[in-house]
Amino acid sequence: MLLAIDTSAGTSVAVVDGVRGVLADIDTADTMRHAEVIGRLIAECLDRANVRVADLTGVVGGMGPGPFTGLRVGIAAARVFALGAGLPFLPVISHDAIALSRFRAGHTGGLVVVTDARRREVNWSAYSGADAAGLPVRLAAPGVAKPAVLLEPDWVYAGLVRADAVTVPAADLGRVAELLLANDRAFATDAAFYLRSPDVTLSNGPKRVS
Amino acid sequence: MNRDNPLVLGIETSCDETGIGIVRGSRLLSNTIASSMDEHARYGGVVPEVAARAHLEELVPMIRAATEDAGIRLEDVDAIAVTYGPGLSGALMVGVGAAKALAIALGKPIYAVNHLVGHVGADVLQTDADPGTEPLEYPTIALLVSGGHTSLLLVRDLVSDVELLGETIDDAAGEAFDKVARILGLPYPGGPQIDRVALGGDPAYIRFPRGLSHHKDMEHHRYDFSFSGLKTSVARWVEQTRDAGETVPLADVAASFREAVIDILLTKAVAACTDLGVPRLLLGGGVIANARLRELAVERTDAAGIALRIPPLSLCTDNGAMIAALGAQLIMAGHEPSTLDFGADSTLPASVIQG
Numbered sequence: 001m002l003l004a005i006d007t008s009a010g011t012s013v014a015v016v017d018g019v020r021g022v023l024a025d026i027d028t029a030d031t032m033r034h035a036e037v038i039g040r041l042i043a044e045c046l047d048r049a050n051v052r053v054a055d056l057t058g059v060v061g062g063m064g065p066g067p068f069t070g071l072r073v074g075i076a077a078a079r080v081f082a083l084g085a086g087l088p089f090l091p092v093i094s095h096d097a098i099a100l101s102r103f104r105a106g107h108t109g110g111l112v113v114v115t116d117a118r119r120r121e122v123n124w125s126a127y128s129g130a131d132a133a134g135l136p137v138r139l140a141a142p143g144v145a146k147p148a149v150l151l152e153p154d155w156v157y158a159g160l161v162r163a164d165a166v167t168v169p170a171a172d173l174g175r176v177a178e179l180l181l182a183n184d185r186a187f188a189t190d191a192a193f194y195l196r197s198p199d200v201t202l203s204n205g206p207k208r209v210s
Numbered sequence: 211m212n213r214d215n216p217l218v219l220g221i222e223t224s225c226d227e228t229g230i231g232i233v234r235g236s237r238l239l240s241n242t243i244a245s246s247m248d249e250h251a252r253y254g255g256v257v258p259e260v261a262a263r264a265h266l267e268e269l270v271p272m273i274r275a276a277t278e279d280a281g282i283r284l285e286d287v288d289a290i291a292v293t294y295g296p297g298l299s300g301a302l303m304v305g306v307g308a309a310k311a312l313a314i315a316l317g318k319p320i321y322a323v324n325h326l327v328g329h330v331g332a333d334v335l336q337t338d339a340d341p342g343t344e345p346l347e348y349p350t351i352a353l354l355v356s357g358g359h360t361s362l363l364l365v366r367d368l369v370s371d372v373e374l375l376g377e378t379i380d381d382a383a384g385e386a387f388d389k390v391a392r393i394l395g396l397p398y399p400g401g402p403q404i405d406r407v408a409l410g411g412d413p414a415y416i417r418f419p420r421g422l423s424h425h426k427d428m429e430h431h432r433y434d435f436s437f438s439g440l441k442t443s444v445a446r447w448v449e450q451t452r453d454a455g456e457t458v459p460l461a462d463v464a465a466s467f468r469e470a471v472i473d474i475l476l477t478k479a480v481a482a483c484t485d486l487g488v489p490r491l492l493l494g495g496g497v498i499a500n501a502r503l504r505e506l507a508v509e510r511t512d513a514a515g516i517a518l519r520i521p522p523l524s525l526c527t528d529n530g531a532m533i534a535a536l537g538a539q540l541i542m543a544g545h546e547p548s549t550l551d552f553g554a555d556s557t558l559p560a561s562v563i564q565g
């Protein structure tokens with residue numbers, strides 16, 4: 001039984017079980033209040049699922065891509081919850097959850113997942129479809145681009161169906177983790193997908209004041 | 211919850227130190243810190259995004275190290291305390307998210323506390339090296355000086371009554387050290403560099419301005435500080451000297467600048483003690499590491515009959531132990547835990563002790 005947490009878009013938390021399915025699933029699309037809501041959503045989710053911390057077997061964290069400040073809140077919460085509860089931390093790429101939800105809803109074939117990256121850019125991930133286990137098959141590592149780039153006819157994944165999302169379903173993040181565990185597959189690297197360098201400029205020394 | 215002698219884990223991420231502290235009541239068990247200072251050096255100052263990224267990576271290793279160091283298990287902890295402001299918003303949010311998750315995972319209450327008041331709380335801690343300190347007496351004036359803040363507080367009671375007397379209206383004092391170090395071609399962080407260069411310099415060589423000390427300022431900014439004019443004045447002096455083809459007397463400039471900062475800090479702090487009839491002054495914040503500041507503080511408070519308190523330097527710089535200490539004091543005084551709904555408040559007023 002897994003607790004799944006994602007703050008790469010809004011804030012979403014779910015408790016999923018390999019056998020019993022989704023036991024609770026709460027989210028908010030608010031992109032400004034991750035730190036405020038994260039605790040309440042986790043507590044409420046465990047409550048609604050009627051699950052004690054001791055019943056959990058792992059904590060899934062959505063590693064992005066997503067706007068940095070919010071993204072970090074969920075990763076910090078998931079990693080530290082895992083530490084506190086003595087559970088393994090299971091990193092999953094957030095876009096994989098969005099892709100899984102589309103494939104589960106019946107979509108077949110290629111897919112480009114697109115989310116807001118702020119500063120007039122988007123994050124994207126391209127998939128060729130779902131494999132035999134039901135897991136999304138990624139064509140490339142997540143990217144960041146100007147929205148117009150994805151609309152260009154010669155963009156490398158221009159032909160694929162596009163799925164824009166404003167929230168990342170934590171239940172599907174948990175399902176991805178369940179599928180990875182059940183099929184003995186590797187999890188994502190335990191590192192936040194920032195996709196941008198911290199934007200700081202090295203100054204050329206102090207400016208004159210007189 | 212054990213309210214008599216609570217075991218508290220404190221999390222501090224308001225600036226560039228990821229601090230985890232563990233205390234039992236007033237006793238320090240661990241003060242574990244990872245600093246991202248080196249990563250900021252090439253930029254000449256703290257870069258918020260770089261600091262926040264470092265917090266995310268350091269939290270888990272630091273919590274592990276702190277519990278090991280304290281010889282406790284996480285599940286033994288009675289409560290979690292966390293800094294929720296003031297500080298860098300993105301950096302604070304990492305600690306807040308982590309602290310809430312830890313509290314829920316452990317099924318323990320959480321105390322959201324004020325970073326500035328935490329600096330004062332550091333003073334109640336007893337360490338092995340310093341077991342016999344007298345308890346902090348109230349009221350006390352507290353002068354808190356770092357790269358992120360420069361504040362003068364009137365503390366009537368650590369857990370229930372803190373008043374902000376004044377603060378910097380522009381740069382923090384530590385920031386001024388960093389900026390002037392750059393003007394003088396010295397690396398970051400500026401404080402220790404200025405100190406090094408000032409050795410043997412004449413502090414009276416140049417009379418740099420003391421911000422907000424004129425008669426007209428004293429009405430509205432009696433206990434406020436300003437360092438941006440001082441910085442500009444140093445820059446101008448250095449430029450004019452170079453323009454004239456002369457060598458800048460580094461030691462004298464550094465000593466004179468440092469003296470201007472320290473003089474105004476202590477003048478206002480001692481004035482607050484005298485004006486308000488409070489014969490106690492407590493120092494906190496990273497800039498307290500400056501030996502000249504401590505030396506002059508002793509001199510000035512002795513002359514004015516003020517009792518001076520300086521916590522060990524490892525507890526003056528930002529750390530999680532002071533946050534744990536404040537949390538433990540709140541618990542022992544019977545304060546209820548915070549609810550889970552607080553956020554990061556980058557401009558949290560000093561008078562708000564708990565969220």
Ligand SMILES: [Zn+2]
Pocket residue numbers: 325329356358359495496527528
């Ligand atoms: Zn501080």
